[in-house]
Amino acid sequence: MTKKNDTAIRPTRAENYPEWYQQVIRASDMAELSPVRGCMVIKPWGYALWENMVRALDDMFKATGVRNAYFPLFIPISFLEKEAEHVEGFAKECAVVTHHKLEKDENNRLVPAGKLNEPLIVRPTSETIIGDAFARWIKSYRDLPMLLNQWANVVRWEMRTRIFLRTSEFLWQEGHTVHATKQEAIDRTYMMLNVYKRMAEEYLAIPVITGEKTVAEKFPGAEVTTCIEAMMQDRKALQTGTSHFLGQNFARASGIRFQSAMETEEYGWTTSWGVSTRMIGGLIMTHSDDNGIVMPPRVASAHVVLLPILKKKETNDSVMAYTQAIAERLRQQNYHGTPLRVEIDDRNIGGTRNWDWIKKGVPLRVEIGPRDMDADSVFVSRRDRDPKDRFSIQKDEFIGKIAEILDDIQSGLYEKALCFLQENTRDIDDPDEFSAFFTPQNPEEPEIHGGFAWSHWCGSAECEKAVKERLNVTIRCIPFDRKEESGACIQCGKESRGRVVFAKAY
Template structure:
């Protein structure tokens, strides 16, 4: 049997493989607080890159960053009935404001609050309260805000990056004078997310609208982009919501329009989370660990000095340090290359495998032989670990950006080929059930909009309607579950 760096392998135990990749790649680990995680530097660098790239896009489209409180008065959530109902079971609530010494030296809560405070599960109600103060006239619109923050949703079943009690995200909130502007904003942000997922994370996605039962609580329309993991399950990678006037009416977000009349604003909200990192792991990872797309990687390249003779150590290190400086002057995907130099006193094999498991796109291995021959040994993470190339320093410096793009394109092409080969059109209920009892992947089938069908499929197969594709063909058909007419096919899948 082929020895792999990660056990179990994907085919043996996919959920455990995922956990082990996070461990061996040193991305994150469970914290002492149940359901919460500690994100380690190699993993947090990914989130910093996500932040930097998306933040740039948000600002290019007129959005500004702000920060709003972590605590939300309970009465604020109660203003929008569907909203509070949707989040009630996940809320962490603060009821006291101090601790005092109790029996046997234990600390106990004291000083009950006049009104309980909910630890931010999402910020529509808090930001809406501020919007109602800031917006007076049509001249104040559109108001385009974003915040980078943490949120808390009390999850019973947690999994690192995919679903944790506390997680990191960005949440955009906007207010507009017209319905058309607000709908266009929600779609624009979805398109930004989709472009980011496909061109930076190398993850092919299907963009669509959620069904009524899957909408964000209080939204008029929820747009999503869904990705397929290597076990065939879907991951909701992010969402953008058109909130209509539901929240503005609940919070009195009004403005004087051009005719001098008072009107309620039209609002949106949209966000992505550290879940994107989990999706990237599951789409690209292999049985040797993490595989990082270059445009989002914690580092694009690592230089590995391979010292077999102690007397050559300083010569090799001096060359490696100089090469690192040269590489860091190369720009890639709008930013300078991030390059690591691994000077740890480890055996060569141990050093090499540590970076294979971390998924760095390009390894540059340099020993005395490379210095004598004037050629560097190059290994790429999207290929086999014994698949090496020889390149001169001049070639590497001149072409590394192109080589990284080739790796990026290869990862996207592999993920898309896998996704497309695991989507099946189904026209009968029997074929639908047969697929999900034996196969992994998505089903494209007609659906007439019956919520009862959704409930039945979720109960019997753990399958849901992931989205109504926005770019799907609008051919009419027949729902295989009810026999009713259907305007187009939708995507069904098991999901995370």
């Protein structure tokens, strides 16, 4: 009955943020590293979260007219070569398949045999192979717009990996659209970015800023890359989603042409947009505390866990029956269009059970014992409150109000994250202040520092690069909602017409 630690996760965020992140994931039972370098196994509790995110996004995509399809994992190398910038951007991190067969050697070890005539790459993204299909499918303006999405895994051979945030293989969706006009493609680019913003803010309770990437940061081959950027609790930025206007670059590369109403032959205007399992990393680093992950109710793997207190043999059966009955009624409740997700944990292991669910981040824990049963009540704890902060509530009232409580947790998480973002965002005009903002007090073991600096930038790639080399700070985006305002570039002092967002980034 003694408390082992004051926090369930060691080290704490303040002590060692990266290690804390790893431990949160381990403790939550969401995922683990696989034997394959840089890859992860997503366990049921983590995959349930992903499925909820997928469902919400998929519904939003379909509401805008997008349909799902599936394209191959393997892409001929020649396809990647079609767009020069695209090659430049992805060639370094492609996994390449060179053989199609294994044979045993003299030591009975399996070795690759059957060399392929043309090696295949494992998709790092599918613009080229989808472009090839679009070129064959699209003949006329009547075929447009073409609005497709695929849910898939992709592989990017990363040097440094971090579970959920950057893995060699990850799950994502990639939307690909073709339009008859430039404006329509641009509109689609912003429309999908807005879907991502809604996903982040309404479902994941992660406030984001939206904007455009600089030339140095944009997607290889894109005309314009737009993004949503969130602030993690270590005040670093995380790009949580991107939407690209590809101009006619990929249409020319893949030969996506159509006959217009005027009977002229035109190249299509394309977009692509994606979010990945990286969002899970963002969710963890936005909401979790020193007791583990905190799942926002809208996407939580489960909304509520029922914990029967099985104290005495003579009451156990009735407590279980009471618990089951509550579970049934809860499952009939509708929460934002889905049935409530209810878990029951009847393991008789004392307080450990409670802490397991804290570490798993379930929004509501409901303890149900003989006393509650006698009073026709339940004993409730919220994951957004202290573990000791619990209250008794009439069973019927709880069932009636659970959606309201979950919404309160959801909005509270968003508000808290928004406050954090605002507290650690500032306009900086003085170059010395800028440097100090991004320089830790203790360079040996850097403490949590920095944040988002809205500062002036002259627009030159040189200044952008200089800031990056000097402070490891990049321009996260040119925010859409920036004011027209003249100022002096934080690096060179030359004329600037508006602020951009600088931050250290994942």
